[in-house]
Amino acid sequence: MLVLLHEGLGSVSMWKDFPDLLAAATGRCVLAYSRYGHGASTGLGEPRRVDYMHREALTALPQLLAGLNIERPVLIGHSDGASIAIIHAGGGHAVAGLVLLAPHVFVEEATIKGIAAARRSFETAGLAERLARYHDHPQTMFRGWNDVWLKPEFRDWNIEACVENISAPMLLIQSNTDPYGTLAQIDAIAQRARAPVVQSLLAGSSHSPHVDCREETIDAIKKFVDALDVP
Numbered sequence: 001m002l003v004l005l006h007e008g009l010g011s012v013s014m015w016k017d018f019p020d021l022l023a024a025a026t027g028r029c030v031l032a033y034s035r036y037g038h039g040a041s042t043g044l045g046e047p048r049r050v051d052y053m054h055r056e057a058l059t060a061l062p063q064l065l066a067g068l069n070i071e072r073p074v075l076i077g078h079s080d081g082a083s084i085a086i087i088h089a090g091g092g093h094a095v096a097g098l099v100l101l102a103p104h105v106f107v108e109e110a111t112i113k114g115i116a117a118a119r120r121s122f123e124t125a126g127l128a129e130r131l132a133r134y135h136d137h138p139q140t141m142f143r144g145w146n147d148v149w150l151k152p153e154f155r156d157w158n159i160e161a162c163v164e165n166i167s168a169p170m171l172l173i174q175s176n177t178d179p180y181g182t183l184a185q186i187d188a189i190a191q192r193a194r195a196p197v198v199q200s201l202l203a204g205s206s207h208s209p210h211v212d213c214r215e216e217t218i219d220a221i222k223k224f225v226d227a228l229d230v231p
Helices: 018-026 052-067 080-090 109-124 127-131 138-149 152-156 184-192 214-227
Strands: 002-005 030-032 074-078 097-101 170-175 197-202
Touching: 002 018, 002 080, 018 030, 018 214, 052 080, 074 080, 080 097, 097 214, 109 127, 109 138, 127 138, 170 184, 170 214, 184 197, 197 214
Parallel strands: 002 030, 002 074, 074 097, 097 170, 170 197
Antiparallel strands: none
């Protein structure tokens, strides 16, 4: 099973036809879901805490997988979803592999600038209206993500140590023109990893390689999944 973990502003519908294309290319079942507060899921009823990705990775995701009888999935995470995948696997949960699209393991100045720009776009440039096409609760969803990342205490957020506890192979996919993070993110993962790591650097992509470089991304995932020792 390939399990998709969406970005900080993502949802099931924002993957568009990527899950279908991925299933066709790999021959694997693909699961996508909207996390709490996203898409058509229940709206956030409280402000998010700095550890919100840990809560998703170590509580919500294990409950979801257990409820669906999914064991040792390949987690395919984008941005926040990639960080959640790292925390989940680094927390001792069994996975067959990790595909990390534009992952974050620490906070960079480039990330903060990009998230601050997203706030301005949400307030004045139509981002709120665009997100409303994909989320039942766009205001609380956006604030739940944006406010946490811009908190001063979030500057110390770091999950590099989780990488050292991962025993499953990893595929790292990153753009060198990503406005939300630099190549230092995948360098940090590769340096700390004890499991095999494959890196794919995509030119002409931004923060969403599965959108900007769809064919290359799907091809890289197919090769990675085919090489895994899973039925």
